[in-house]
Amino acid sequence: MKDTNRAYKNPVIPGFHPDPSVCRVGSDFYLVTSSFQYFPGVPIFHSRDLVHWEQVGHCLTRRSQLDLEECKSSLGIFAPTLRYANGRFYMITTNTNRFKNFYVWANQADGPWSDPIWLDWPGIDPSLFFDEDGRVYITGTGGFMGDEPLGIYQAEIDIETCRMVTERRFIWSGTGGKAPEGPHLYKIHGHYYLLIAEGGTEYGHMACIARSDNPYGPFESNPANPILTHRSIESPIQATGHADFVEDGNGNWWAVFLGIRPAPVMFAGLHHHMGRETFLAQVNWSLDGWPLLGESGKVLERMNTGSLPLSAEQPWAEVDDFDNETLDVCWNFLRNPRSQDWSLTERPGWLTLRGSDITLDAVGSPTFVGRRQQHFNCDVCTRLCFSPSAEGEEAGLTVFMNERFHYEIALTVRGGHRKIIFRRRIGSLWKVELEANYMSEEIVIGVQCDPTQYSFYYEQPNGDRQPFGAGECSLLSTEVAGGFTGIFFGLYAAGNKKLCTVPARFDWFRYSIH
Numbered sequence: 001m002k003d004t005n006r007a008y009k010n011p012v013i014p015g016f017h018p019d020p021s022v023c024r025v026g027s028d029f030y031l032v033t034s035s036f037q038y039f040p041g042v043p044i045f046h047s048r049d050l051v052h053w054e055q056v057g058h059c060l061t062r063r064s065q066l067d068l069e070e071c072k073s074s075l076g077i078f079a080p081t082l083r084y085a086n087g088r089f090y091m092i093t094t095n096t097n098r099f100k101n102f103y104v105w106a107n108q109a110d111g112p113w114s115d116p117i118w119l120d121w122p123g124i125d126p127s128l129f130f131d132e133d134g135r136v137y138i139t140g141t142g143g144f145m146g147d148e149p150l151g152i153y154q155a156e157i158d159i160e161t162c163r164m165v166t167e168r169r170f171i172w173s174g175t176g177g178k179a180p181e182g183p184h185l186y187k188i189h190g191h192y193y194l195l196i197a198e199g200g201t202e203y204g205h206m207a208c209i210a211r212s213d214n215p216y217g218p219f220e221s222n223p224a225n226p227i228l229t230h231r232s233i234e235s236p237i238q239a240t241g242h243a244d245f246v247e248d249g250n251g252n253w254w255a256v257f258l259g260i261r262p263a264p265v266m267f268a269g270l271h272h273h274m275g276r277e278t279f280l281a282q283v284n285w286s287l288d289g290w291p292l293l294g295e296s297g298k299v300l301e302r303m304n305t306g307s308l309p310l311s312a313e314q315p316w317a318e319v320d321d322f323d324n325e326t327l328d329v330c331w332n333f334l335r336n337p338r339s340q341d342w343s344l345t346e347r348p349g350w351l352t353l354r355g356s357d358i359t360l361d362a363v364g365s366p367t368f369v370g371r372r373q374q375h376f377n378c379d380v381c382t383r384l385c386f387s388p389s390a391e392g393e394e395a396g397l398t399v400f401m402n403e404r405f406h407y408e409i410a411l412t413v414r415g416g417h418r419k420i421i422f423r424r425r426i427g428s429l430w431k432v433e434l435e436a437n438y439m440s441e442e443i444v445i446g447v448q449c450d451p452t453q454y455s456f457y458y459e460q461p462n463g464d465r466q467p468f469g470a471g472e473c474s475l476l477s478t479e480v481a482g483g484f485t486g487i488f489f490g491l492y493a494a495g496n497k498k499l500c501t502v503p504a505r506f507d508w509f510r511y512s513i514h
Helices: none
Strands: 007-009 021-025 027-033 041-047 054-060 077-085 088-095 101-104 124-130 134-143 151-158 169-170 179-186 191-198 206-212 236-246 253-260 264-267 268-269 279-285 292-293 302-306 351-353 365-370 380-383 394-400 403-416 417-426 427-439 442-449 454-459 465-472 487-492 502-514
Touching: 007 264, 021 236, 021 351, 027 134, 041 077, 041 088, 054 169, 077 179, 101 124, 124 179, 151 191, 169 191, 179 236, 191 236, 253 292, 279 302, 351 365, 351 487, 365 394, 365 465, 380 394, 394 442, 403 442, 403 454, 403 465, 427 442, 487 502
Parallel strands: 021 077, 077 124
Antiparallel strands: 007 302, 021 027, 027 041, 041 054, 077 088, 088 101, 124 134, 134 151, 151 169, 179 191, 191 206, 236 253, 253 279, 264 268, 279 292, 351 502, 365 487, 380 442, 380 502, 394 403, 394 487, 403 417, 417 427, 442 454, 454 465
């Protein structure tokens, strides 16, 4: 079934899905994004039209692939690149928790993926290019640490043995913008094109390109660089950059790239809290062979589909009843989870969480199962069954940016009494703003979201909704909290620096769009 509407909506993958990389296999497209301190790592998506994407799994699903122990927020997995060659998928990336580069491979996009193949290759943002003559090149970013100049480096690699065939060479410094990074090499129309990000992944972000007749250069910079940027313009989309090209099978080229959607805050400037998202634009080629993205280097929330035959949009999956033996692919843990902290089989049809001595304020692995916020206007809620008996034991729902910036609504014990609480953690400021007696073991708790505010509530036993605290979205934004991630809605349990004596059970989780 094809859609007769000839426009699509950006972002094509909303919520915290930065640094997209894409490849085509026949009529299928596959895409990966960064995951930082969250586990499993590197979500992978499938599409038939580059617009409608379905997550099919993760590339890094085992601790042997992804060590996030004591990983600081916004470290971990940076900027993966996905490529397909010789019947295999390859995903190459950096684990900045140990500052090591590696790749994994799989015969199918949904796995299983191999254990890491570690590389003697410094820097970040490694990318692979499989040339038509059989040579394979690794391209990456150097100069952030050590003595080498800042810029883009490249070498030939034996992909079977992971041995460097040639020495590491400096190939381009970029156009002069800060932080030249995220390189991808292509051969298009007989030329080698080197696409990079510059300007930092903030409001000055941009994509720039150079070309050569040789994979090592010298590279000629496009005189019209940058080919994509929203710096210094008024637009609901900002910080566009870090792009990757793909040909659609009909000779047309497209780019996926990251961007942000700030929510204007009166008298406080722009703030974005859902993180860097994945956008799409067509690549238009000039007569002299240079590409330009979108509308003269700009992108809109609604873009013309061009030649793309759009598939029908799938309905939003609103309710998770936790009735499978594995979590849906949208769910993540903070760092490497402990198996004893959670279960879907202890009480079938419920997600069971056992609070540990690690809280949401720690750089560790708290008992936390979360999914990304993907819409400004939404309502999330859950039914919790929990009967805490010791002081400080708690379980509930968190709106979480990182360990220093989050809000919670939870059941707990305070002063010897069972309570429902609303709490803010904003940097060094910590406060339980509201508390009320609540004797029942079961409760529905939730948060209603708009672009500027999170409004928390719980439901009375008769079903009436009781407002219970609110917090500004801007206080959890990147501009305030820092880092490279976005908001998660998390189900959690904690034992207040000791093991919780009773489990918390979540019957369902509902995420509705309004």
